Amino acid sequence: MTRTTPPRPLDVEALFPELAAFRGTTTRLHPRPGDPGPGDSSVGGPMLWPAEEPWPLCDEAHGRGRGRRTADIHRSRRILAASWARERSPGPTDEERDLLRELSRDHVIPGASETDPLPMVGLAQLYRRDVPDLAGPAGCDLLQVFWCPFPAHGPGRNELEIHLRWRRSGQVGDVLAAPPRPAVVGSDDLVPEPCALHPEQVVTYPDAGVLPAELRARIDAWEEALEEEAGRPADGRATTPPPGYQYDLSIPPGWRVGGFASWHRTDPYPMDCLVCGTPMRLLLTVDSSEWDGGSGSWKPVEDRDLPTHRYAAPTHVIAGSSRELHVFVCAGEPTHPHRWCFQ
Numbered sequence: 653m654t655r656t657t658p659p660r661p662l663d664v665e666a667l668f669p670e671l672a673a674f675r676g677t678t679t680r681l682h683p684r685p686g687d688p689g690p691g692d693s694s695v696g697g698p699m700l701w702p703a704e705e706p707w708p709l710c711d712e713a714h715g716r717g718r719g720r721r722t723a724d725i726h727r728s729r730r731i732l733a734a735s736w737a738r739e740r741s742p743g744p745t746d747e748e749r750d751l752l753r754e755l756s757r758d759h760v761i762p763g764a765s766e767t768d769p770l771p772m773v774g775l776a777q778l779y780r781r782d783v784p785d786l787a788g789p790a791g792c793d794l795l796q797v798f799w800c801p802f803p804a805h806g807p808g809r810n811e812l813e814i815h816l817r818w819r820r821s822g823q824v825g826d827v828l829a830a831p832p833r834p835a836v837v838g839s840d841d842l843v844p845e846p847c848a849l850h851p852e853q854v855v856t857y858p859d860a861g862v863l864p865a866e867l868r869a870r871i872d873a874w875e876e877a878l879e880e881e882a883g884r885p886a887d888g889r890a891t892t893p894p895p896g897y898q899y900d901l902s903i904p905p906g907w908r909v910g911g912f913a914s915w916h917r918t919d920p921y922p923m924d925c926l927v928c929g930t931p932m933r934l935l936l937t938v939d940s941s942e943w944d945g946g947s948g949s950w951k952p953v954e955d956r957d958l959p960t961h962r963y964a965a966p967t968h969v970i971a972g973s974s975r976e977l978h979v980f981v982c983a984g985e986p987t988h989p990h991r992w993c994f995q
């Protein structure tokens with residue numbers, strides 16, 4: 653089933669014609685629970701990985717001998733989803749609560765060292781045929797994204813370790829049937845639920861913070877005027893909040909490829925390649941939800957009647973304590989090391 657972004661509440665280029673020069677596109681991935689195969693674009697699905705090629709491992713030293721089992725995490729989510737989907741008395745029963753408690757236990761791997769081979773978790777794979785905004789090295793038509801299931805890297809020992817792999821899918825012969833899996837993981841937020849993708853390319857505009865100051869000031873003034881108007885309805889009745897540039901008109905929420913970074917947590921800062929200094933472009937955004945209260949205008953037409961609690965976070969991935977994870981690649985040479993930030 654396709655997913656269709658509703659028309660924006662108003663034509664922002666009609667209000668601010670100079671925005672046309674900044675117009676871009678992004679592909680909303682619209683992940684939804686599914687059963688993708690290695691030949692499909694997916695979040696959390698099986699990778700088209702050559703049988704003879706070593707699976708990506710995290711080789712940074714950090715604790716890896718204690719955590720939850722991935723099978724327990726997936727099972728817990730299925731139990732919870734089924735319990736909330738029950739028509740009569742939704743929510744887990746006492747028996748289910750006991751089981752969920754058991755499944756939430758940490759397990760200890762006896763004798764585990766900080767450098768044991770630790771298989772990374774497949775986060776997403778994207779075929780260019782499905783994702784119009786996916787740009788990468790010449791000739792490669794498949795991007796595979798992995799991460800270490802322990803948020804335990806870098807100087808603060810709390811950062812992610814992300815691994816990107818570009819491929820020519822036609823060159824993959826036998827596919828690895830049973831990829832290695834971590835015995836336990838450090839955070840269930842880093843374990844994606846298998847989701848099929850329903851990519852949709854939409855128009856997008858940059859975060860207001862990176863627009864020219866004069867244009868930004870006019871957008872701010874326009875928003876303030878709208879809010880003031882909405883705050884004093886003539887008939888005294890409450891009204892829906894007026895559309896805003898940030899939430900409704902510029903950058904869609906949810907998993908997406910390309911487009912513009914949204915800066916929620918910090919002011920915008922330059923993201924330049926650490927090898928060649930070229931400004932990087934946004935490759936992938938991992939979002940903790942597909943829409944929320946503030947960005948509900950982007951909820952796809954097909955999902956309008958679905959209850960939010962079951963569908964707003966289909967992947968179950970939570971990008972750190974913030975809303976979004978942006979992964980950037982060098983615009984000059986996409987094989988240069990990527991960078992990322994939380995927003």
Ligand SMILES: [Zn+2]
Binds near residue numbers: 802
């Ligand atoms: Zn690691």
Ligand SMILES: [Zn+2]
Binds near residue numbers: 925
């Ligand atoms: Zn570079």
